[in-house]
Amino acid sequence: MTDLPSPRQFxxxxxxxxPDPRRSLSLKADAYTDNAWFEADRQAILAKHWQWVCHVEKLRTPGDYVTAGIAGQPIVITRAGDGLLRAFYNVCKHRAHMLLTGAGNTSRIMCPYHAWVYRLSGELVRAPETDALEDFDTNDICLDQVKVTEFAGFVFVNLDPDAAPLQEVAGNLETEIRHWAPDIENLTFARRLTYDIKSNWKNVVDNFLECYHCPTAHKDFCDLVDMDTYKVTTYGIYSSHMAEAGTGANSAYDVSNATVRTHAVWWLWPTTCLMRYPGRSSMIVLNVVPVGPDRTLETYDFYLETPDPDPMEVDAMRYIDEVLQPEDIGLVESVQRGMSTPAFQQGRIVHDPEGSGKSEHAVHHFHGLVLDAYGTAAP
Structure with missing residues (x-):
């Protein structure tokens, strides 16, 4: 394991x-390039805060389960017969073999190594060939639980046993999402796009949180939405990004028949991005998965009214996959390379007091949360 930064570095x-974005510099480059700061990210941020896993449709029925990797740890979420949602470390208590893979429906959890069997509620019920053991009782053994919750139609987990409920720390976010997407729990999975990015995860989030770069880098997007209506508002652990669809023709995709005409986006600390593009009712979940100091995985999950996208949605997916994402990935990979040189330490935050999209106040807000988390991890 990489050592955490020294007390002097903290x-x-x-x-x-x-704290005032009008006077602030950005987060230091070391936080994006140094292995020690990536370890601080993993311990103080990823393992201490709520992480998105899936839509509730994957865990509606008793017996449903989903596996995930959270802050480098294997996790399984189950819906037991009592209807309760539970999450556990996906590790057998016998010899530490992984228990389940992927997602599906099952009546029990059986380890594929030595066939130890657990209930979906985590209790061990059978351990073959253990009758002759002394001081061994299956009733004493249970999988280690992890905090889990349903929030705004999605499932989140938190590795910190002392974490406050997401509904409590997220303020009015769920109310805001449900106002703009009242059918969110009835949407269904349609498609996933995946990307492997040569950049630190915080660069990916920084780029997502401002549209200061949009007129230069995303000319199609600036016609898709009305940039004069683009407003960004920061709250405790989230920010909202709202704009109306453009009224003229654009080169991204045709929205002339769109029933949803508000581009509504929410970022939830630390790695979850929810997006509602103009079109039919939908929700796109951008999940940022930190892998290393200079590597990030991204998944774009599209939840639509129907499993099969309509022609407008097919075109929107094409635009995101073939135009918007290559543009953004090129930006953040270039920034990562620049941050790895001696030529850059920090840059000035650009702030518009009116809260327009062409402002970096949401980036500044994110950097404050990162530094607060580092403060809790400091030796």
Whole structure:
């Protein structure tokens, strides 16, 4: 395991950041390039805060299960016969073999190594060839639980046993999402796009949180939405990004027949991005998965009214996959390379007090949350 940054590094990492975005520099480049800071990310951020897993449709029925990797740890979420949602480390208590893979429906959890069997509620019920053991009782053994919750139609987990409920720390986010997407729990999975990016995860989030770069890098997008209506608002652990669909022709995809005409986007600390593009009712979940100091995985999951996208949605997916994502990936990979040179340490935050999309106040908000998390991990 990589050592955490030194006490001196923790003391220095806040240098240049000011709570007022009009006076603030960005997060230091070391936080994006140093292995020690990636370890701080994993321990102080990813393992301590709520992480998106899936839509509730994957876990509606008793027996449903989903596996996931959270902060490098294997997790399984189950819906037991009592209807309760539970999450566990996906590790057998006998010899640490992984228990389940993928997703599906089952009546029990059986380890594929030595056939130890657990209930979906985590209790061990059978361990073959253990009758002669002394001081061994299956009733004493249970899988280690992890916090899990349903939130705005999705399932989230948190590895921190002392974590506050997501509904409590997220303020009005769920109410806001359900206002704009009242049918969110009835949407269904249609398609996943995946990307492997040579950049730190915080660069990916930084780029997502501002549209200051849009007129230069995303000319199609600037016609898809009305940039004059683009507003970004920050809250405790999330930010909302709202714009109306453009009224003229655009080169991204045709929205002339769109029933949803508000581009509504929410970022939830630390790695979940929910997006509602103009079109039919839908929700896109961008899940940012940190892998290393200079590598990030992204998944784009599309939840639609029907499993099969309509022609407008097919065109929107094409635009995201073939135009928008290559543009953004090229940007953040270039930034990562630049941050790895001696030519860059910090840059100035650009702030518009009116809260327009062409402002970096949401980036500044994110950097404040990162630094607060580092403060909790400091030796």
């Amino acid at each position: 003391a220095q990492i806040r240098h240049g950041y000011d």
